[in-house]
Amino acid sequence: MAYWLFKSEPSHYSWENLLADGRTRWDGVRNAEAQNNLRAMRAGERAFFYHSQVGKEIVGVVEVVRSFYPDPGDPSGKLGMVDVKPVTAAPKPVTLAVIKANKELAGMSLLKKPRLSVAPVSEREWALLSSLAGLPS
DNA sequence: GCCAACGTTGGC
DNA sequence: GCCAACGTTGGC
Numbered sequence: 597m598a599y600w601l602f603k604s605e606p607s608h609y610s611w612e613n614l615l616a617d618g619r620t621r622w623d624g625v626r627n628a629e630a631q632n633n634l635r636a637m638r639a640g641e642r643a644f645f646y647h648s649q650v651g652k653e654i655v656g657v658v659e660v661v662r663s664f665y666p667d668p669g670d671p672s673g674k675l676g677m678v679d680v681k682p683v684t685a686a687p688k689p690v691t692l693a694v695i696k697a698n699k700e701l702a703g704m705s706l707l708k709k710p711r712l713s714v715a716p717v718s719e720r721e722w723a724l725l726s727s728l729a730g731l732p733s
Numbered sequence: 734g735c736c737a738a739c740g741t742t743g744g745c
Numbered sequence: 746g747c748c749a750a751c752g753t754t755g756g757c
Contacts (some may be wrong), residue, residue, distance in 0.1 A: 605743085627752075649743060692744080711742050711751065 600643035630714040687730035
């Protein structure tokens with residue numbers, strides 16, 4: 597059971613948009629490493645939803661409801677996506693500043709690879725972040 | 734196949 | 746709005 601983190605600019609697609617939609621396709625990922633992460637996801641796995649640029653905080657938890665499948669709109673046939681649904685909002689959103697200030701989280705992909713939009717989260721990081729967010733882990 | 738130029742991302 | 750980091754593109 598792996599854990600993940602999805603980044604999205606709220607001006608483009610926010611947590612509120614996801615709540616309103618109930619479910620969405622996580623398409624439009626171009627970066628190869630991010631694509632590999634999508635490919636590695638299994639249905640039922642969970643991920644944090646992070647607002648980049650505006651907010652810069654973890655705002656909720658999503659679940660992968662459909663594992664990787666090709667994007668029919670991609671002419672190269674290489675790009676794919678997963679489907680996600682919201683699970684729960686974070687009672688206490690965890691800001692980037694808080695994450696940066698925590699030594700235990702210094703190894704996170706979020707910090708080490710700031711431009712990676714779909715990143716892995718370790719079990720330990722998941723537990724710690726869940727607790728910081730006021731979520732049961 | 735190399736590498737310079739360019740575009741994009743995302744924090745500040 | 747700026748800039749650093751870094752991935753991608755395209756000419757050679």
